[in-house]
Each structure stands twice: as C-alpha cells, then as structure tokens.
Amino acid sequence: MTKELRKILLDASSGRGDLWKETEVASRILLAGGYPGHNEDIVALEDVKDCIELENLISRGAWYFQETDTWKEEAWTDYCPGCNVAYCRGRYTTGQCE
Numbered sequence: 001m002t003k004e005l006r007k008i009l010l011d012a013s014s015g016r017g018d019l020w021k022e023t024e025v026a027s028r029i030l031l032a033g034g035y036p037g038h039n040e041d042i043v044a045l046e047d048v049k050d051c052i053e054l055e056n057l058i059s060r061g062a063w064y065f066q067e068t069d070t071w072k073e074e075a076w077t078d079y080c081p082g083c084n085v086a087y088c089r090g091r092y093t094t095g096q097c098e
C-alpha cells in the first residue's frame with residue numbers, strides 16, 4: 001500500500017467529513033487487511049487522489065472486502081434516508097434509492 005493511499009484511508013476511516021458510513025467502514029477494513037483478496041482491493045485503489053475519489057470508486061465496484069464479516073455487520077445497518085429501510089443496497093451501489 002502506498003503512503004498516499006494509507007493517508008487517504010486513515011482520513012476516510014476517521015469518520016470526519018461528509019463521507020458515507022460505508023466509506024468509513026470500508027476504509028477501516030482496507031487498513032486492517034487480513035482477508036482474502038485484500039491485495040487485489042488495494043491495487044485497484046492505488047491511484048485514488050482523495051477521499052471523494054475513494055468513495056466514488058468504492059461505491060461503484062464489487063470488492064473483496066464486501067465479503068468480510070465486518071462489512072456485513074456494520075455497513076448496512078444504517079437506515080436509508082430515501083426509503084427509511086435498512087440495507088437499501090441501491091443507495092450505496094448506484095447512489096439511487098431502490
């Protein structure tokens with residue numbers, strides 16, 4: 001992992017700013033590593049320049065970290081402001097409420 005990417009992930013995982021909770025959780029998982037596919041996820045993110053770009057990229061792709069227990073337990077427990085349903089995947093995957 002590059003120094004730049006580590007800094008972006010640290011920023012995103014701190015919960016500051018306007019990032020989605022999903023981005024914060026993803027950053028924590030990416031920093032911790034230790035799951036199958038971690039290297040592939042990091043390589044795919046190596047060129048991001050800031051937290052916004054990180055969020056855009058993460059929200060569009062399919063990632064190995066999405067298979068981790070941490071992600072399944074933490075990322076989808078907030079309620080969608082659009083439909084007031086927890087686990088609204090549309091909001092995260094396309095940005096549009098389903």
Ligand SMILES: [Zn+2]
Pocket residue numbers: 080081082083084085088090091096097098
């Ligand atoms: Zn929704």
